Amino acid sequence: MKIDVIILAAGKGTRMKSSIPKVLNKLANKPLLQHVIDTCALLKNTKLHIVLGNEKSLIKASVKVPRGTNWISQKNQLGTGHAVKQALSSLRPGAMTLIMYGDVPLVSLSTLNKLISLKKNQMGLLTFITENPKGYGRIVKEKNKVVAIVEEKDATKKEREISEVNSGIIAISAKDLKQLIPYIKNKNSSKEYYLTDIIELAVKEKILVKTIQPSSIFEVLGANNPEELYELKKAHNNISANTLALAGVKFADIDRLDFRGEIKIGSNTFVDVNVIFDGEVNIGKNCFIGAGSIIKDSVIKDGVVVEPNSLIESSLIGSLCKIGPFAHIGPEVKLENKVEIGNFVEVKRSKIGKNTKAKHLAYIGDGDIGESVNIGAGTVFVNYDGKKKSKTKVGSGAFIGSNSSLVAPLKIGKNSMIGAGSVVTKDVPENKLALGRSRQRNIKRK
Ligand code: UD1
Ligand code: MG
Numbered sequence: 001m002k003i004d005v006i007i008l009a010a011g012k013g014t015r016m017k018s019s020i021p022k023v024l025n026k027l028a029n030k031p032l033l034q035h036v037i038d039t040c041a042l043l044k045n046t047k048l049h050i051v052l053g054n055e056k057s058l059i060k061a062s063v064k065v066p067r068g069t070n071w072i073s074q075k076n077q078l079g080t081g082h083a084v085k086q087a088l089s090s091l092r093p094g095a096m097t098l099i100m101y102g103d104v105p106l107v108s109l110s111t112l113n114k115l116i117s118l119k120k121n122q123m124g125l126l127t128f129i130t131e132n133p134k135g136y137g138r139i140v141k142e143k144n145k146v147v148a149i150v151e152e153k154d155a156t157k158k159e160r161e162i163s164e165v166n167s168g169i170i171a172i173s174a175k176d177l178k179q180l181i182p183y184i185k186n187k188n189s190s191k192e193y194y195l196t197d198i199i200e201l202a203v204k205e206k207i208l209v210k211t212i213q214p215s216s217i218f219e220v221l222g223a224n225n226p227e228e229l230y231e232l233k234k235a236h237n238n239i240s241a242n243t244l245a246l247a248g249v250k251f252a253d254i255d256r257l258d259f260r261g262e263i264k265i266g267s268n269t270f271v272d273v274n275v276i277f278d279g280e281v282n283i284g285k286n287c288f289i290g291a292g293s294i295i296k297d298s299v300i301k302d303g304v305v306v307e308p309n310s311l312i313e314s315s316l317i318g319s320l321c322k323i324g325p326f327a328h329i330g331p332e333v334k335l336e337n338k339v340e341i342g343n344f345v346e347v348k349r350s351k352i353g354k355n356t357k358a359k360h361l362a363y364i365g366d367g368d369i370g371e372s373v374n375i376g377a378g379t380v381f382v383n384y385d386g387k388k389k390s391k392t393k394v395g396s397g398a399f400i401g402s403n404s405s406l407v408a409p410l411k412i413g414k415n416s417m418i419g420a421g422s423v424v425t426k427d428v429p430e431n432k433l434a435l436g437r438s439r440q441r442n443i444k445r446k
Pocket of ligand 1: 008009010011012023051074076077078079080081082083101102103104135136137138149151165166167168193194195196221222224
């Protein structure tokens with residue numbers, strides 16, 4: 001079966017009160033519209049038709065779409081029915097049409113697949129039951145059959161009490177849609193062409209309106225205003241945490257975390273409170289992520305311990321590394337296995353070989369460090385001369401004494417030792433002791 005998906009994203013989104021179009025507001029680091037696009041792209045045999053109006057070019061430039069996506073323009077925003085009308089001529093004969101709203105981002109693939117499995121003379125409507133139906137179209141039923149959707153603004157007091165509401169998501173054959181849309185009128189309090197009027201029209205044509213409910217209410221929450229967007233963020237957090245918990249991740253408190261992207265975590269990893277995961281994060285098995293840490297766009301292999309309040313961004317952490325507390329790693333850092341980066345150490349654009357340790361108060365910038373190196377407390381990689389950044393290479397087995405300044409560009413040979421407090425400006429060959437400081441003199445006090 002061919003599926004034509006129409007995504008409505010032309011509205012102004014005035015209620016959101018944001019400077020960008022509503023569908024570009026972000027949920028888990030992704031525009032609302034992108035969530036809808038990504039889910040629909042997973043359906044088999046689909047073609048997407050995205051209806052845009054306001055800030056067309058900005059929206060087009062801000063989302064990634066599958067090849068062959070059809071952009072449709074709705075010049076004036078005269079309502080959801082009018083928006084769908086703009087797409088009618090693009091629908092493929094014999095296709096099933098799935099209508100999605102760009103501001104309802106969390107619907108699942110399995111719910112959509114249920115909705116589109118229809119018999120002849122049926123249309124599918126995704127509804128849900130809520131204690132707080134405010135703002136949603138109410139589902140009017142007679143003898144247990146759907147007969148209409150009434151928008152909140154046009155509903156009577158009695159109709160407003162109906163707790164079954166419209167998610168906005170509809171499946172209908174292209175043929176029936178083309179036949180019914182032209183009959184939608186704008187005789188309502190908003191003077192808009194409501195797509196929802198299609199239900200009454202379908203019932204008149206003896207089309208059965210089959211309602212489907214999502215497995216979780218989160219799937220159908222819309223984001224029309226900042227409060228609803230906040231609810232969605234909470235819902236997304238819950239879904240992510242619960243899915244991971246079911247797969248064996250241990251959370252100290254599922255309600256005190258932030259998932260702002262695509263997060264993968266292996267089983268038996270423990271995540272303490274107030275951790276933020278941002279962007280694309282992939283954490284292995286048996287790790288410990290301490291309280292207050294922020295992990296952004298990074299890969300962390302198995303058995304890593306991240307002590308509290310550490311920030312790891314755009315980096316790769318090898319297995320069994322120990323990080324923090326209060327460490328800052330990234331961007332562009334690669335740690336081999338069993339590296340230890342401790343308290344108040346910053347590492348930037350550097351590669352560090354296995355078993356190397358920098359446990360206290362150091363800055364490692366633009367470094368290329370071998371295996372089993374010890375970097376003493378207070379070591380600074382002096383990588384910037386005010387104009388450009390330069391590299392420091394440290395060979396395996398070297399020992400950098402505390403409070404040393406390694407002035408780049410610099411090479412320190414294998415197994416060499418730098419005396420504490422040295423300012424090293426010249427390369428050090430292998431197996432040497434370098435002292436770059438004045439000799440201590442003990443002088444008689446006056
Ligand atoms: C709509 C439904 C309501 C449903 C709710 C679910 C109608 C009339 N009402 O209300 O029954 O419960 O969604 O979230 O459909 N859009 C256009 N062109 C337009 C108008 C809107 O493309 O001319 C787009 C918007 O960008 C948005 C979507 O259609 O992505 C829905 O419009 P919105 O104004 O948010 O409708 P709701 O009031 O939420
Ligand atoms: Mg809406």
